Amino acid sequence: MSEAGERATGPEPPSASRLQWLLHPDLRGLGQRPDYRFSLANERTFLAYVRTSLALLAGGVAVVQLVPRFGVPGGRQIVAGLLVLLSLATAASSYRRWWLTEYALRHDAALPGALLPRALALGLVVVCVVVLLLVLFSAGPGP
Amino acid sequence: MNGQGGGLQRERTALAWRRNAASFLAVGALLVHGSRGHVGVRLVAGLAALAAGGAVYVMARLRSRQLARLDPDGEQFVSPPTLFAAALTVATLALGLAVLVG
Numbered sequence: 001m002s003e004a005g006e007r008a009t010g011p012e013p014p015s016a017s018r019l020q021w022l023l024h025p026d027l028r029g030l031g032q033r034p035d036y037r038f039s040l041a042n043e044r045t046f047l048a049y050v051r052t053s054l055a056l057l058a059g060g061v062a063v064v065q066l067v068p069r070f071g072v073p074g075g076r077q078i079v080a081g082l083l084v085l086l087s088l089a090t091a092a093s094s095y096r097r098w099w100l101t102e103y104a105l106r107h108d109a110a111l112p113g114a115l116l117p118r119a120l121a122l123g124l125v126v127v128c129v130v131v132l133l134l135v136l137f138s139a140g141p142g143p
Numbered sequence: 144m145n146g147q148g149g150g151l152q153r154e155r156t157a158l159a160w161r162r163n164a165a166s167f168l169a170v171g172a173l174l175v176h177g178s179r180g181h182v183g184v185r186l187v188a189g190l191a192a193l194a195a196g197g198a199v200y201v202m203a204r205l206r207s208r209q210l211a212r213l214d215p216d217g218e219q220f221v222s223p224p225t226l227f228a229a230a231l232t233v234a235t236l237a238l239g240l241a242v243l244v245g
Contacts, residue, residue: 003144025229026224033156034191034220036152037152040152040155040210043224044155044156044159047160047163050166050231050235051162051166053235054163054166054167057170057235058170061174061242062173065176083173084242085243088236091236091239093237095228096163102223
């Protein structure tokens with residue numbers, strides 16, 4: 001039974017060309033058939049990233065549509081912009097990450113690194129800080 | 144290999160696709176609501192998102208059927224849904240760009 005899913009580190013997968021995920025996305029025939037459970041888990045992870053992207057997008061839309069003005073001019077636009085950019089970055093990275101993981105599973109090798117999760121976490125922290133500042137500096141007479 | 148485990152895995156994966164369909168519908172509804180009937184980027188993006196939600200739901204059904212053919216105790220393997228995944232990514236990106244620009 002493959003242990004690819006249990007091993008976070010391991011040999012580097014045989015190098016795929018830089019744009020193989022984009023130009024030659026068909027994974028059939030590459031490497032060996034992986035354990036279907038890991039393949040399905042990878043699929044669910046990808047779907048979770050897409051849902052995260054859509055949730056961030058909904059947040060960005062809601063901030064300009066539903067949230068009353070902050071005291072700071074342009075505040076909502078800044079927050080919305082950050083959220084939408086985060087949404088785009090997550091969506092853009094998600095497919096490649098899914099592809100690289102599937103590739104690694106097929107070669108029983110190390111999974112892709114933590115760049116996307118870290119970037120996402122950092123982005124969310126930035127958004128939270130911005131919102132906190134806007135809320136703090138908006139204290140005063142109502143909208 | 145545990146037959147029950149395989150069944151649950153398939154169920155979770157099918158469910159994950161349906162949850163994504165719901166996410167598109169939610170974003171679409173929000174955009175359509177916010178457009179207040181004015182024809183513009185927001186309304187178009189909202190309607191497109193609703194349509195995408197429907198399309199993803201269809202993908203979910205197709206994927207479920209694909210996965211149902213997978214025998215958890217056997218050697219069968221179902222190919223990764225590359226086309227569906229790519230379509231999903233493109234739809235999400237397009238929606239994000241429309242919102243950013245609109």
